Amino acid sequence: MGSFKGHALPGTLFLVVGLWHVWSCVFRHVSNPKAFRVRVWSPVPGFEGKLKHLELYVITVGAFIDLCIELLYSPHLKLFVNGVLNPAHMNDFEHSGMLLMFFIFGLVALLSEKTSFLPLPEGALCLIAATAFCAEYLLFYFHSTTHKGLEGYYHLLLVLLIGLCIASTVAGALLPTSFPIDLCSGIAITLQGLWFYQTAFTLYGPSMPDGCQLKGGDIACNSVESEARGEYLANIQLFSLVLGVLALVVGSYGFAARQFGHSELRSLRVSQEE
Known part of the structure; x- marks a missing residue:
C-alpha cells in the first residue's frame, strides 16, 4: 500500500539533499583538491554565514514534518485500538521510525556544529547518518505491508539504492579524504530521491504499465506477462535515471572546474597519471 504523496514528499527531501551534496562535493574538490575532506553535510557559503546550516535544517524540519504526517495525520490520531497499536496503520508507524532516525541525525549534527555540548568528528556523523539509512533499509526490507508483484519489484530496487547509501556513508567515515566516495554518496542519495518519484x-x-492497475491500494496485473513487462520497464527507468545523474555529475564537474578550478587541479591529475 502507498500513495503518490507518500512517495513524493520523502523523494523531494532526498532529491534536494542529494543534488546539493553532489554540487558541494564537486565544488569543494575543484576549489582545493589537496584539502578535500568527506562531509556528511555541506555548508552553504556566503550570506554572511546565515545559511551555513541550511541543509541540516532542511533534513531536521523536513523529517519532523513528514514524521508528524505519518504518526499523527495518517492514522487520524487513532494510535491505539483496543489497547494495541492501530493494526491498520502499522506501515505509517514504521515510516515514522525511519523518519525519526533522520530527525535525530539532523538534530545531533546541529548540536555538534552550533554548540559545544556534543562536539562530534565528521566520521562519527557519517556513522550516525549510516545508522539512519540502515533503519530505512530494514524498514523497506522487513515491511509489515507485504510488497508483492510489481510493487515489490520497485521497492526491491529502492532497497538496493538505500544499501548503496549505507555503503558510501560508512566508507566516507573510513576514508575521509576520498573524493569518489563522497561523490558516490551524493549520487546514491539523489538516485534514491528520483526513484521515490x-x-x-x-x-x-x-x-502505470499496460495491464496493471491500482486496486484498493494494491497493484494488480492482469497476467504474468504484464507484470514481467512492468519489471522490464522498471529496469529501463532505473538505467535512465542512473545515466541522467551521471551526465549531470560530469557536466557539473566540467562547469565547476572551468569556473572555480584551483591551479593545482591540473597538476594533481598529471601527478596521479604519472
Whole structure:
C-alpha cells in the first residue's frame, strides 16, 4: 500500500539533499583538491554565514514534518485500538521510525556544529547518518505491508539504492579524504530521491504499465506477462535515471572546474597519471 504523496514528499527531501551534496562535493574538490575532506553535510557559503546550516535544517524540519504526517495525520490520531497499536496503520508507524532516525541525525549534527555540548568528528556523523539509512533499509526490507508483484519489484530496487547509501556513508567515515566516495554518496542519495518519484508516478500516478492497475491500494496485473513487462520497464527507468545523474555529475564537474578550478587541479591529475 502507498500513495503518490507518500512517495513524493520523502523523494523531494532526498532529491534536494542529494543534488546539493553532489554540487558541494564537486565544488569543494575543484576549489582545493589537496584539502578535500568527506562531509556528511555541506555548508552553504556566503550570506554572511546565515545559511551555513541550511541543509541540516532542511533534513531536521523536513523529517519532523513528514514524521508528524505519518504518526499523527495518517492514522487520524487513532494510535491505539483496543489497547494495541492501530493494526491498520502499522506501515505509517514504521515510516515514522525511519523518519525519526533522520530527525535525530539532523538534530545531533546541529548540536555538534552550533554548540559545544556534543562536539562530534565528521566520521562519527557519517556513522550516525549510516545508522539512519540502515533503519530505512530494514524498514523497506522487513515491511509489515507485504510488497508483492510489481510493487515489490520497485521497492526491491529502492532497497538496493538505500544499501548503496549505507555503503558510501560508512566508507566516507573510513576514508575521509576520498573524493569518489563522497561523490558516490551524493549520487546514491539523489538516485534514491528520483526513484521515490519514479515509483510515485509509475505505481500511483499516470505512468502505470499496460495491464496493471491500482486496486484498493494494491497493484494488480492482469497476467504474468504484464507484470514481467512492468519489471522490464522498471529496469529501463532505473538505467535512465542512473545515466541522467551521471551526465549531470560530469557536466557539473566540467562547469565547476572551468569556473572555480584551483591551479593545482591540473597538476594533481598529471601527478596521479604519472
